[in-house]
Amino acid sequence: MAESFGVDAERYDRTRPHYPDAMVTRVVAGSPGPDVLDVGCGTGIEARQFQAAGCRVLGVDPDERMADFARNGGLEVEVARFEDWDPAGRDFDTVIAGQAWHWVDPVAGATKAAQVLRPGGRMAVFWNTFQPPPELGEAIAAVYRRVMPDAPIYQRALADSDAYASLRAKAADGIRTAGAFGEVEQWRLDWERPYTRDEWLDLLPTTGVHTRLPAATLQEVLTGVGAAVDALGGAFRMRYATVMVTAVRTTAASS
Template identity: 70%
Template sequence: MPTIPSGNQEPQPHQHRQVAESFGADAERYDRTRPRYPEAMVSRIVAGSPGPEVLNVGCGTGIDGRQFQAAGCEVLGVDPDARMADFARRSGVQAEVATFEAWDPAGRRFDAVVAGQAWHWVDPVVGAAKAAQVLRPGGRLAAYWNAFDLPPDLAEEFTAISRRVMPDSPFDFRAMPSVDGYQKLIDKAADGIRKAGGFGDLEQWRFDWERSYTRDEWLDQMPTFGLLTRIPPDALAEVLAGTGAAVDAAGGSVVMRYFTMVVTAASAV
């Protein structure tokens, strides 16, 4: 059976609740601008699950939940931010408000537990243990993230602009997690799954793709980045103005290389 640990732990991403629950400040923008996930990934998760009932952890506005619905699944979302959950419900995804660790499944079982861009906000051992408890035999846990690489010259420009406006901010576009950075999240999630028990062999999948953003599309997405969700409006406006000028100087668009990275395992209990 899965093991839920107790005792003190060093601070981890899931303990930074002020960031984890800041995205709902502008749920409509988040839903409009955040990238979706490859259909090939959704199809592979569905094909590797014993049935169509999906629990979407950290469902946010329902971005990936709607993708699983389009693939024929029945989706229930869980999110700690009532604003995000409300948007998800209005978009057609049933959602309940709670952290996954505290959420009450009320005896419900699922064929897949999925988490897009959200599992690092969940205690990796407690979350994996709870996933094992709510999955049917052979049910699949899948956590996934969209890593990305900015063109190096634009990463330099964007970082310089942010540092000029916010000298004390750690925000650095050059160091924003790409494949190497997200691999650390994958490794932490995998370690949590192993420690929790109740799962078979771990797998890692990767899907590479690109998206081109216009100047306005890129500026529209930027306020949804974690550290930018909490800066003063005048500082954000200055960051966006400088960034827009940099994109204009680079030809008016940003070509983003995405790498969707997945860690997954099937329930063995």
């Protein structure tokens, strides 16, 4: 699934939410310099935000289609799985991963991040989690129970950041196991964004298992979700939380 998101890189970049500027500012302020490595950079959504904050960013992504899109937007990208990527002696002040670290082995990834971080460098991995209004969440869950009864993750209304709690725990455990970082911190920023029916239906095919659904099944999902949004007036406000696991490199990691 990790390499399925490049099927429509333009739609992914256009519809996926960005990250709070306050989060970017906090990460940059807590790092010793401007050199950033973006793991699983995708189309460059968070990389462009860090560039706008004055950083020099190198992206690494396993999907050539996503990398090409990011390059067209002015980002330098190397195609590789992070675990296999060759840093060629380069080091960085910050290693970030937006909506991507769950595709990386948490221990091997944290160990490699420590190897390429300068002393005092920061590792920061983060996700956008979302929660629709309760009545919409229940209506959408009913659509998935009907159309995709064998997909248990969609059988109940989304419950805030709980969907990423286990991923955050694995990331934190991996950082601790790497043995090269100080205290692991978890940061959270809450925010909201309005969506029209068409805006949400445009985004939905870029998420999770939707990228690999048969066309007829995806259309059935979109029709049902669209009807649920229409029943609430054709628009809604999505509650987002950007959740982060972060730590500072205190000792060198072994090769």
